[in-house]
Every structure is written in structure tokens, then in C-alpha cells.
Amino acid sequence: MERPLVVKFKRPDSIRDYPCGAFRVGTLVQENSGWRVFRPVIDTGKCIKCLRCFLVCPDGVIDKSGEDLEIDYRFCKGCGVCAYECKVGAIVMMREGDDGNAR
Amino acid sequence: MGMPGRKVFISGDEAVAEAVRLARPNVISAYPITPQTVTVERISEFVEDGSLKAEYLHVESEHSAMSAALGAAAVGARTFTATSSQGLLYMAETLPYVSGARFPIVMMNANRTLATPWALLSDHRDSLSQLDSGWIQVYCENAQEAMDMIIQAYRIAEDPRVMTPFMVNLDGFILTHTYEMVDLPAQENVDRFLPPYRTANRMDLDDPKTVCYAALDDYMEFHLKQELDMRKVPGVIEEVELEFKGIFGRSYGGLVEKYCCEDAEAVLMTLGSVTGTARAVVDAMRMEGKMVGLAKIRFMRPFPAAEIAGIAGNTKAMGILDRDLSVGYEGIVFTNARSAVCEIESPPRMINFIGGLGGRNISKEDMRQIFDQLMQAARGEQGERVRFVNARCE
Numbered sequence: 001m002e003r004p005l006v007v008k009f010k011r012p013d014s015i016r017d018y019p020c021g022a023f024r025v026g027t028l029v030q031e032n033s034g035w036r037v038f039r040p041v042i043d044t045g046k047c048i049k050c051l052r053c054f055l056v057c058p059d060g061v062i063d064k065s066g067e068d069l070e071i072d073y074r075f076c077k078g079c080g081v082c083a084y085e086c087k088v089g090a091i092v093m094m095r096e097g098d099d100g101n102a103r
Numbered sequence: 104m105g106m107p108g109r110k111v112f113i114s115g116d117e118a119v120a121e122a123v124r125l126a127r128p129n130v131i132s133a134y135p136i137t138p139q140t141v142t143v144e145r146i147s148e149f150v151e152d153g154s155l156k157a158e159y160l161h162v163e164s165e166h167s168a169m170s171a172a173l174g175a176a177a178v179g180a181r182t183f184t185a186t187s188s189q190g191l192l193y194m195a196e197t198l199p200y201v202s203g204a205r206f207p208i209v210m211m212n213a214n215r216t217l218a219t220p221w222a223l224l225s226d227h228r229d230s231l232s233q234l235d236s237g238w239i240q241v242y243c244e245n246a247q248e249a250m251d252m253i254i255q256a257y258r259i260a261e262d263p264r265v266m267t268p269f270m271v272n273l274d275g276f277i278l279t280h281t282y283e284m285v286d287l288p289a290q291e292n293v294d295r296f297l298p299p300y301r302t303a304n305r306m307d308l309d310d311p312k313t314v315c316y317a318a319l320d321d322y323m324e325f326h327l328k329q330e331l332d333m334r335k336v337p338g339v340i341e342e343v344e345l346e347f348k349g350i351f352g353r354s355y356g357g358l359v360e361k362y363c364c365e366d367a368e369a370v371l372m373t374l375g376s377v378t379g380t381a382r383a384v385v386d387a388m389r390m391e392g393k394m395v396g397l398a399k400i401r402f403m404r405p406f407p408a409a410e411i412a413g414i415a416g417n418t419k420a421m422g423i424l425d426r427d428l429s430v431g432y433e434g435i436v437f438t439n440a441r442s443a444v445c446e447i448e449s450p451p452r453m454i455n456f457i458g459g460l461g462g463r464n465i466s467k468e469d470m471r472q473i474f475d476q477l478m479q480a481a482r483g484e485q486g487e488r489v490r491f492v493n494a495r496c497e
Contacts, residue, residue: 011321018321018328020266021205021304022312 002065003072004028028075036078038093044068046090053082053091106289108351115278118246118285119185119211119271120145122253124155125293126209128183129300130175132160134168136190137223138275139213143185165190169197169208176206177314179305181257184208187275188215188229195233201268202237202329204315205304207260208268209253210238214375214426215275216461224462225275226426227374231403231435237329239269239336240403242375246283249273251353254293258343261300264335274376276462292350336405358407360399361414363389367396369420369477371456372411374400374436377424377465384470395474400436408443415444419481421451422473424492426459433457433489452480458492469493 009029012018042053047069054062054069058081061072071082083091113121119142123131131150133143149155158175162168165186172182186194191212201208216226230240239260243249249271256269273279306314318325341357348354363385364370373381378399385397398414400407415421421444425434432438437455444450456473459465469492480486 012324015324015328015331018324020263020328020332021302022306022314023316024312 001063001070001072003063003074006031006074031074032077033074036076036096038078038080038095039073040071040076040078040080040082040091041094042069042071043090043092046088048088048090050087052085052087056081056085106292108286108288108292111285111287112282113246113285114141114280114282115246115249115273116141116213116280117145118250118283119253119273120149121285121287122250123183124149125288125290126183126254126257126297127155127181127294127299128157128209129180130158130160130172130182131184132162132168132171132175132182133184134162134165134186134190136165136187138215138225138279139185139187139190139211141279142211142213146183165194166197169194169201169210172208173197173201173204173206176201176208177204177306179300179302179307181261181300182206182208183210185211185213187213188217191229191233192217195236198233198236198238198268200315203325205266205329206268207257207266207300209256209260210268210270211249211253212270212272213275213279214272220461222461223275225277225376226460226462227272227435228427228460230270230272231427233270234404234435234439237267237333238404239267239333241269241271241401242403243271243273243278244376244378244399246273246278246281247285247353248355249278250285250287251347251351251355254288254297255343255347257297257300259336259339261302262339262343265332265339266302266304267329267333267336272375277376286351286353288351296347296350333405337407340402355401356399357410358400358402358405359410359414360401362397362399364396364398364414364417366394367418368394368481369422369474370396370398370414370418371422371424371473371477372398372400372414372436372440373424374403374426377426377459380465380467380470381424384467384474388471388474393474393478395478400440403436403439406439406443408446411440411443412447415451415453416447416449418451420454420477422454422456422477424456424458424465424473426457428457428460437489453488454480454486455489456492457489458494460494463493465492
């Protein structure tokens with residue numbers, strides 16, 4: 001997966017060093033996987049790589065840089081939009097901590 | 104002095120439209136509302152006939168007008184929008200968004216009262232309700248000042264030390280719909296005064312940045328940075344006005360214009376077009392030997408606290424004429440001014456005159472009565488702190 005790194009936020013020394021408006025990119029300062037109750041799981045056997053999930057994911061966590069689509073669980077909030085939109089049923093939502101019972 | 108301007112007979116709305124054309128914005132995004140409508144119609148015609156090369160977005164609401172302007176500013180465009188009254192309040196959610204993101208959007212607000220009861224005429228309840236939105240606010244006395252302040256607004260707002268949006272207020276109908284002789288500056292002079300907008304505060308594929316981000320625990324520093332930069336605005340206003348005077352030959356007295364204040368025993372402070380009436384009455388009363396003076400508060404943000412305290416320290420009675428009322432207390436300008444004046448050692452007696460709500464006329468006779476009451480206060484007479492001008496309160 002080619003995914004952005006989480007960079008620990010270094011608080012500017014002075015108020016003068018805060019940006020006036022636009023901030024540099026690459027300042028992902030925290031993961032939010034803890035928000036998740038259900039996790040999407042891709043069945044790569046069923047996946048036809050139509051990229052519908054890639055387009056609809058509100059957090060941009062579907063990675064298409066590898067052979068199969070992968071989910072960056074560090075930032076997936078578990079909203080389930082990808083599973084709902086998948087036309088071939090290749091994504092199922094599983095309760096976090098469960099041993100694989102699909103919801 | 105450069106090329107002379109051209110005398111034209113136009114309304115306040117048209118003066119703003121002409122100023123916008125001269126300022127060469129890249130994007131205009133607006134929704135029509137009385138009494139601002141003529142401005143956005145004229146600008147739309149300028150874009151249609153090609154005399155203003157800009158993108159004109161006909162949006163479905165004021166909230167969208169400012170949101171679209173924000174989007175355009177986020178890619179580095181010079182933008183303009185205009186609104187009034189209910190439209191400004193509908194837009195209100197987006198105002199701190201713009202100021203916090205440090206986009207120097209210029210907006211004209213045609214001052215009009217707020218419903219209910221529904222009314223179309225002018226007072227300052229709309230814009231004064233947005234004092235805390237982080238925008239610079241100026242109030243104009245006539246169409247010429249409105250035109251000149253639109254042009255200056257871009258220079259001040261886009262100054263790298265400032266980067267703060269700018270609201271130019273002019274009284275609905277009284278200024279927007281009456282016709283005056285206005286000096287229309289030559290384009291080449293405006294181009295010299297106002298170069299194209301260049302900023303690093305924008306989205307850029309070659310230098311990716313994020314805008315309108317979340318800050319959470321650092322929110323306070325971002326907001327205080329806005330405050331520190333706003334404190335630099337008075338100095339920038341002074342610089343810009345001086346340069347403007349050098350090119351166009353006109354100036355307006357900075358944050359507060361003083362008129363016969365030096366030896367005045369009683370001074371009235373006003374905002375906007377009613378200043379013209381007060382000026383005429385001061386002239387007449389001075390002829391009678393009455394020591395009255397006038398101060399036109401031009402900027403409400405940044406607030407000219409030092410200037411107002413300076414005037415107050417030199418007079419015996421000070422009146423603030425509010426064309427608004429914060430129901431449950433007093434006039435909004437009065438609250439601000441008194442906070443500035445309480446800093447000085449021996450403050451003058453202060454009276455809040457509230458008038459002109461919903462566009463009720465403030466006549467020369469009303470104005471003379473205001474000054475008479477102030478002269479009585481200067482002689483030590485006691486009375487109500489808040490007084491209503493030409494209104495039935497019983």
C-alpha cells in the first residue's frame with residue numbers, strides 16, 4: 001500500500017509560525033480507526049476492481065496501488081458505504097472483535 | 104496625480120459596480136436582494152458585454168454566494184460578492200469560515216433593516232450583527248466614498264499583513280438608489296494602485312496545501328493570530344489611504360473622520376449617510392456660535408478605540424447615534440464606544456441616541472434636537488442614557 005504517513009504534530013514555537021490560511025500538506029496527525037464498530041473486508045476473489053468503492057469512500061482509504069484493492073484500516077471509520085455500493089457483493093461488514101460473522 | 108477621472112452621474116449601487124469593474128475581480132458570486140440588486144445586475148452586464156473579464160456565478164442563495172466565493176478564493180482568485188439584510192444573515196455561517204481561512208474577499212452590504220416587521224429601508228442592524236465575524240467593516244457616507252472604498256478594500260484585505268475579508272457598507276436606498284456626481288477613476292490609475300492578487304494562501308497542484316483544516320487544540324492560536332493581524336489593519340488603512348490620495352486626490356480621514364471636534368463642547372458620533380445631515384447641522388449651529396462637533400466612525404472593525412477615546416477626552420458631552428438597537432440593552436455602536444471611553448480619566452457625559460430604525464428619516468430638525476440635548480448635557484444636565492429619536496415610546 002502506498003499511503004500517507006501519520007506525522008506527529010510539532011506545535012509551532014511562536015504564534016508567528018502558525019500559517020496564515022493554507023497549511024502544508026502531509027500533516028495527518030492522528031489515526032481514527034478507533035471510531036469503527038464494523039470493518040469492511042474485501043473478498044478479492046469476488047472483487048472485479050471496478051473501483052466503485054475507491055470513488056465513493058468518503059475517507060479515501062481504498063488503496064489501488066497493489067495487485068488487489070486494500071483498505072487502509074488506520075483511517076477507515078467503518079461507515080459501510082463501500083459495502084453498500086459494491087455491485088458484486090465483494091465487501092462485507094464485520095463487527096470489530098468478532099471472529100468473522102458477516103453483518 | 105495620474106490620469107484624471109471622469110465625472111459620471113450614477114447611483115450608489117452603480118458606483119459599487121463600476122468600482123468592482125475597475126478592481127478586475129476574477130470571480131463574482133452573488134444572489135440579488137433589494138436594495139443591492141442593481142449592483143449585481145450591472146456587474147452581470149459588464150461580464151456579459153466583456154468589459155469585465157470574470158466568471159459570474161449565479162447562485163441560488165447568499166449562503167451559496169459566499170461559499171462559492173470562498174471556493175474561488177481558495178484557488179487564489181480575486182472575488183466579489185454583495186448582499187443585504189436577510190441575505191447577510193443567511194450568509195452568516197460562512198463569514199467566520201472566510202475570515203478564519205484568511206481569504207480577502209470583498210463584499211458590499213447594502214444596509215437594510217431586519218424582519219419582522221418586514222421592511223425594506225435602511226438601518227444598520229444587519230451588518231452590526233456581524234461585528235464578531237472577523238471581517239473588516241467600513242461604513243460610507245456617499246456614493247463616491249463607496250466607490251473609493253471598494254477599490255481600497257482590495258488593497259487592504261489582500262495586504263500580506265492583513266489577509267482578512269472586507270465588508271463595505273452603504274445605506275440602502277439613501278445611497279444605493281440616489282444619484283450623485285461621482286468621479287470615476289481611470290483604469291490605468293486603478294491598475295497602478297491595485298496590482299493583480301498573488302497569494303500563497305491557495306490550493307496549488309505544484310505546491311499542495313490544505314485549506315479550511317481542523318485545528319482542535321491549536322484553535323486558539325489560529326484565532327489569536329487573526330486578532331494580532333487585525334491590529335495591524337489601522338496602520339495599513341493609513342498607508343493605503345495616503346497612497347490613494349496621491350493617485351486619486353481623495354481621502355476620508357482614516358478610522359474616524361473628525362469635523363469641528365478640536366474645540367467642541369459636545370460631539371456627536373455617526374455612521375454612514377446620516378453624517379451628511381449632521382455635518383449641515385454642525386455648520387449651521389457653528390454659525391450661531393454653538394460649540395458642536397461631529398465624528399464619523401468609518402470603521403467598526405477594527406474598532407477605533409484610541410481615536411474615540413482621544414475625542415472623548417477633549418469634550419464635555421458625547422453622543423452616539425445608533426441606527427440599531429440591541430434589544431435588552433442599548434445601541435451596539437454605543438456599547439463599543441463607551442467601552443473605549445471608560446479608559447480615560449475624566450470621561451464626558453455619554454448619551455445614546457437611537458433613531459432611523461427601519462429607515463425612518465432623521466431630519467435636520469431631529470439632528471438639531473440631538474445637538475441641543477448634548478449641549479445641555481455638556482452644561483451638566485442629567486437625563487436618560489438611551490434616548491429615542493423621533494419615536495413614540497409611550
